[in-house]
């Protein structure tokens with residue numbers, strides 16, 4: 001069962017407007033192409049919201065699929081790559097688009113992985129940040145909302161693969 005609405009669809013849309021504008025402003029100043037990398041599966045709704053609001057011509061998108069939670073509400077501590085990136089990363093400004101930074105283990109791993117592939121820069125845009133869960137020193141460069149110490153579902157975030165389709169952020173009851 002899911003609980004109450006913690007963050008509404010309207011709040012998420014307003015935040016996407018704000019962050020999309022900021023990303024457009026920041027990356028317009030840079031010479032290298034921008035590559036948005038959405039992390040499957042959780043980032044799908046947020047990636048779809050965000051990409052439409054970035055007004056930069058020299059931009060491409062790609063996806064990686066990673067998993068570290070499986071059917072649990074606790075991280076396994078190990079990030080498995082189920083699908084690798086297909087675009088060439090070399091010399092590009094990579095912006096990783098994620099649903100949540102919790103322990104930071106996934107994003108810490110992905111930042112290193114993409115830097116090693118020769119990215120000009122690697123930054124993070126996450127819809128949600130849960131600082132109380134942190135086990136690494138990774139930080140979001142663009143963050144939508146800070147959440148407390150609850151297991152979030154909805155808007156892409158799952159529990160045992162369910163609830164991703166909810167059009168708002170909720171938590172398990």
Ligand SMILES: O=P(O)(O)OC[C@H]1O[C@H](OP(=O)(O)OP(=O)(O)O)[C@H](O)[C@@H]1O
Nearest residue numbers: 040041042067068069102103104105106
């Ligand atoms: O900061 P962390 O503790 O590493 O947690 C964040 C990661 O956990 C979730 O992925 P999950 O492994 O559940 O895969 P999913 O996106 O397919 O649900 C989420 O989408 C992030 O990728």
Ligand SMILES: Nc1nc2[nH]cnc2c(=O)[nH]1
Nearest residue numbers: 102150151152153157158
């Ligand atoms: N669904 C879900 N996945 C996560 N991965 C890391 N933290 C969370 C969370 O709070 N909810």
Ligand SMILES: [Mg+2]
Nearest residue numbers: 042069070158
């Ligand atoms: Mg998950």
